Amino acid sequence: MPDERKGHVRDPHVIVHPDDDHQLQDVFAWLTITPLERRMTQAVDEAVKYVLDGSRTGRFDLMSPDVDSDERASVGTKLQYRVLHALDLVKEPPLDTTIAGIPVELKATVHSNWMIPTEGQCEICMLVQVDSKNVRYRTFLMRTHRAWLREGKNKDGKRGIAAAALAGYALPLLDWAPMPAEPLKLLTRAQIDVVFAPRVGQMERLTALFGYLPNTVIPRSSIETVCAGNRDPLRRARQAKELVFERFGYTVLCGTWPAERVIASERGFDISGDAWVALTPSGL
Template sequence: MTDSAPKPPLPAPGDVCTPDPRPGRVREAHDLTAPDHDDELQQVYAWLALSPVERAFTRAVDDAIRYVLDGSRTGRFDLMSPDVDSDERASVGTKLQYRILNELNLVKEPPLDTTILGIPVELKATVRSNWMIPTEGQCEICLLVQVDPAGARHRAFLMRTHRAWLRDGANKDGKRGVVSAALVQYALPILDWTPLPPEPLKRLTQPQLDVVFAPRAGQTERLTALFGYLPNVIMPRSSIETVCAGNRDPMRRARQAKPLVAGRHGLTLLCGTWREDLELATSRGFDISGDAWVALTPEALVRPETA
């Protein structure tokens, strides 16, 4: 058995880059420039460095995933579930572009997806291991966001995606992936792997899920079981709506579960919409702002200074 042929060296700054032809636009060959000497890239990078990218991207990714799952209608809460097909999973990237623009107070405008400091920027997001760069994004500044649904995390880079740093193989639309070695050498990290907000429903075992999502049981009964299974776990409104998918007024049903949660499980159910509950939860180290809920054990209710 003979060894496979060695890969050609990755084009480096000073080498010539020739973009793929694109109808209606002249694409000229040019010299590759190192990121440190790319003035436009550095300007955009500096702007992003002063922006709240961790908060903005986390909210954008979480919102895009929840939008695709549509839990309040479908009862789905895990993007990696067999109930979510591959096309839906891939659509997170498309939804995410607009949410990032909104979070960073940017507008959608040509010639690419947006402009930062007057510099055109392409936004590409993926839930896979690579980004597919269209011909119009070749040799342009690209903000690359990667979502890892299985690991519940995301990260981002800024890179001028020169054609020379893209893969030779293209898909049917002419899009090309980023060469992994080029990403390592020539992309500027914007955000390292960052966790997404936890989805507490993922903590349930299959038998527990069968109870919480039992089709013939009432909402109040199922929510009572949910809070009993997950004491001292903050439950966002979206999780409650997912459990009660397709039903009306799930928050009222959650309120009705308060005495049942206390009587059956010995837990104190608190809701972030009520000031007294919010203050009590906050004093015990639980942030239930934004309509979140938590069922506290007697031990968790003890004031920290007296514990």
């Protein structure tokens, strides 16, 4: 039985192994026939970037001391809605959504465990764990029976999942999968001081960025983070092309232009989605 919940009555039920849980298997089958890793990776990336809000704050690392613990924890909440969007699901009761006509709870965490609310006990849960330190995430599907949850609960009545139960009864959807790389994390401390130097023009700072990171795909979001709070960062990036060539001999390509996408692709770089790359002469 799940914990008591005011206004709701639940009947006792028998716990069955996941292999014999037909609803769990139906949801698992639905999820595994979708391009799950591509869609989930995009959802995780969007949730993290939403919290960092780089184009306004200049932040690019969730583990930075500039990001407080409450903001970091909010990635889980933001991720739930992005998972719904990524999988073409809708928010609907009695839980978070329905998959194959079966109610499913969505839980995401940036910590080591998920806190399951009373309404999610003994229900099917899609569990996403984001490991920002190691730039990766993983996903499980599990019926979170009350018997498989920890005895201790928080002030909201939520309980964590027992480690042994997760290992024995959760169905892995995605093992640790890499999150999209953030090239700004490749900069040294000294380089960061130059690229994010106050009272220095955007074009100068972007020229330094391309010079420090040749043959590295730089997404549009990274350009906007470097130019946080300023107008027309992409225009300034285009204007920096000549300076980058003059100072470093690198050819800057932008994914906005089909011809430049083709050149980059021929050299092994995907700059679709308005990404950029500075090619060295050897790369050309």
